[in-house]
Amino acid sequence: MIDKTQIRSAFESLQKHICSRLCEIDGNFVFHEDNWKRTEGGGGRTNVGLNGNVIEKGGVAFSAVHGSVTLEMQEQLKMGAGVFFATGVSIVLHPNNVHVPIIHMNVRYFELSNGTYWFGGGIDLTPHYVVPKQAKMFHDALRNVCDKYDTSFYSKFTAWADDYFFIPHRNETRGVGGIFFDQLKESESITKDQILQFCIELGNLFPEVYEEQVLLGKNTEMTSDQLKWRNLRRGRYVEFNLVNDRGTKFGLHSGGRTESILMSLPPLANWEYDFMPQENSQEEFTLKSLVKGASW
Amino acid sequence: MIDKTQIRSAFESLQKHICSRLCEIDGNFVFHEDNWKRTEGGGGRTNVGLNGNVIEKGGVAFSAVHGSVTLEMQEQLKMGAGVFFATGVSIVLHPNNVHVPIIHMNVRYFELSNGTYWFGGGIDLTPHYVVPKQAKMFHDALRNVCDKYDTSFYSKFTAWADDYFFIPHRNETRGVGGIFFDQLKESESITKDQILQFCIELGNLFPEVYEEQVLLGKNTEMTSDQLKWRNLRRGRYVEFNLVNDRGTKFGLHSGGRTESILMSLPPLANWEYDFMPQENSQEEFTLKSLVKGASW
Numbered sequence: 001m002i003d004k005t006q007i008r009s010a011f012e013s014l015q016k017h018i019c020s021r022l023c024e025i026d027g028n029f030v031f032h033e034d035n036w037k038r039t040e041g042g043g044g045r046t047n048v049g050l051n052g053n054v055i056e057k058g059g060v061a062f063s064a065v066h067g068s069v070t071l072e073m074q075e076q077l078k079m080g081a082g083v084f085f086a087t088g089v090s091i092v093l094h095p096n097n098v099h100v101p102i103i104h105m106n107v108r109y110f111e112l113s114n115g116t117y118w119f120g121g122g123i124d125l126t127p128h129y130v131v132p133k134q135a136k137m138f139h140d141a142l143r144n145v146c147d148k149y150d151t152s153f154y155s156k157f158t159a160w161a162d163d164y165f166f167i168p169h170r171n172e173t174r175g176v177g178g179i180f181f182d183q184l185k186e187s188e189s190i191t192k193d194q195i196l197q198f199c200i201e202l203g204n205l206f207p208e209v210y211e212e213q214v215l216l217g218k219n220t221e222m223t224s225d226q227l228k229w230r231n232l233r234r235g236r237y238v239e240f241n242l243v244n245d246r247g248t249k250f251g252l253h254s255g256g257r258t259e260s261i262l263m264s265l266p267p268l269a270n271w272e273y274d275f276m277p278q279e280n281s282q283e284e285f286t287l288k289s290l291v292k293g294a295s296w
Numbered sequence: 297m298i299d300k301t302q303i304r305s306a307f308e309s310l311q312k313h314i315c316s317r318l319c320e321i322d323g324n325f326v327f328h329e330d331n332w333k334r335t336e337g338g339g340g341r342t343n344v345g346l347n348g349n350v351i352e353k354g355g356v357a358f359s360a361v362h363g364s365v366t367l368e369m370q371e372q373l374k375m376g377a378g379v380f381f382a383t384g385v386s387i388v389l390h391p392n393n394v395h396v397p398i399i400h401m402n403v404r405y406f407e408l409s410n411g412t413y414w415f416g417g418g419i420d421l422t423p424h425y426v427v428p429k430q431a432k433m434f435h436d437a438l439r440n441v442c443d444k445y446d447t448s449f450y451s452k453f454t455a456w457a458d459d460y461f462f463i464p465h466r467n468e469t470r471g472v473g474g475i476f477f478d479q480l481k482e483s484e485s486i487t488k489d490q491i492l493q494f495c496i497e498l499g500n501l502f503p504e505v506y507e508e509q510v511l512l513g514k515n516t517e518m519t520s521d522q523l524k525w526r527n528l529r530r531g532r533y534v535e536f537n538l539v540n541d542r543g544t545k546f547g548l549h550s551g552g553r554t555e556s557i558l559m560s561l562p563p564l565a566n567w568e569y570d571f572m573p574q575e576n577s578q579e580e581f582t583l584k585s586l587v588k589g590a591s592w
Contacts, residue, residue: 034570048569059569169548169557235561242538243548252465252539259570261465265531267568271561273344273355274330 021207059263099217101127126175231270317503355559395513397423422471527566
């Protein structure tokens with residue numbers, strides 16, 4: 001059975017692969033590597049870049065940390081004292097063009113000294129303008145990978161994403177969803193090795209599904225009204241990440257590395273008091289589409 | 297003894313007075329009044345404006361709401377069931393010029409059907425560039441008003457502001473502090489009428505202390521690097537408001553009116569991965585000044 005060293009190493013390779021593919025897809029993107037150590041144990045490599053042809057700000061972060069389970073972790077994760085190991089890859093890409101969606105991916109592994117472990121992760125798509133055909137392409141690709149491992153995964157994980165990526169104070173989903181899973185461990189239907197394989201396959205899928213979205217949007221021109229709309233939608237992304245995202249909040253409150261956690265924020269965001277889209281506009285269609293349980 | 301109707305009416309007048317003074321100070325600012333009702337009882341008037349000579353985005357909100365104490369309120373405010381009444385005035389001003397500080401003020405009154413009540417409030421200053429002389433002027437003015445009511449107020453309330461307006465994940469205070477108080481009720485040294493008078497006097501002081509700050513900064517030119525710094529500091533303001541501000545979080549989670557709560561966000565904010573100011577720069581001086589317990 002795979003151990004934590006192999007998982008860490010698989011995630012580290014995944015980061016490299018994704019960065020390299022994203023540079024190919026963008027055509028003019030450079031990641032700057034920031035290697036950091038954590039005083040209490042472990043460290044990471046946060047790769048960030050700016051102002052590509054397509055990606056305005058992108059971050060692909062790898063980390064592998066260990067140490068004593070803190071009181072905050074005991075409370076939040078409902079566990080006892082002990083020693084933990086955690087490794088993962090997190091990605092958020094903010095494109096320049098409003099017709100290319102924001103995208104996020106995360107895979108992670110957590111292990112305790114008592115032998116307990118689990119995997120978690122997810123991919124979700126946040127189009128500035130919802131295009132049903134593109135949302136469907138995205139979901140179809142996720143469904144295909146899920147079905148290879150367990151035919152119950154997709155429907156479970158997509159409902160989970162709708163619940164997780166939701167902004168109650170706006171009564172909006174963050175985007176068109178995707179999949180989200182947590183506390184995934186071996187069972188009668190899946191081994192630990194297969195779960196890792198599932199995570200890696202999702203990670204490998206990530207740049208490919210993003211490329212599809214990029215190709216469909218990157219050459220469409222953007223008006224100044226659309227640019228304004230992009231920046232307001234980025235404001236919503238900030239709201240979700242800072243107010244609602246349990247991962248971000250847990251990271252910030254438990255003493256995680258602030259810069260690596262907040263690399264998810266857009267380079268620029270706007271807020272406008274009580275902005276209302278025009279009737280029958282694409283903006284209005286988008287807002288109406290940001291609901292739980294949409295089937296793409 | 298004053299009752300809730302008089303307090304509501306005093307706060308409503310305070311909103312009018314402050315808006316009128318801010319328009320005079322700016323010289324080219326118009327507030328748009330947004331009157332709203334709350335389904336469960338009460339409502340408010342949110343006055344917001346954009347693109348004055350000095351104020352780029354400003355909001356002065358009044359509300360007076362009532363209804364059943366919700367489960368969320370019982371938990372957060374550690375109280376039993378019953379009927380509540382709450383009224384207050386909240387202000388946040390984001391100036392255009394980096395040499396004029398962001399400012400916030402709030403006064404509020406809360407009453408329960410069992411007769412319990414309290415006042416709360418605060419004023420705090422968030423300069424993009426800390427100028428000790430200006431911070432001192434601001435604190436002196438607050439100290440003078442506090443001392444008229446209780447000589448223990450200023451030292452207590454300024455320490456409270458340092459604790460409240462703090463961003464743990466950045467290890468920074470939001471700005472140069474000010475005063476913050478909560479759960480203030482009559483005692484041997486102050487009557488209920490006097491507490492209201494204290495709140496109104498702080499409210500009346502607000503435009504005057506802001507005018508001093510505006511006059512000192514508004515004519516200083518702003519370089520493009522300083523503009524970038526302003527937008528990064530606005531990003532921190534967003535972080536505090538969405539991650540740390542207990543008032544904002546309570547409002548959003550308890551079903552408060554989202555647009556009125558989030559009028560506090562800047563029109564535009566930037567984030568840059570791991571931005572480090574140059575050594576011995578004004579930006580570095582500012583970061584070093586954002587600590588608890590600075591005595592101005």
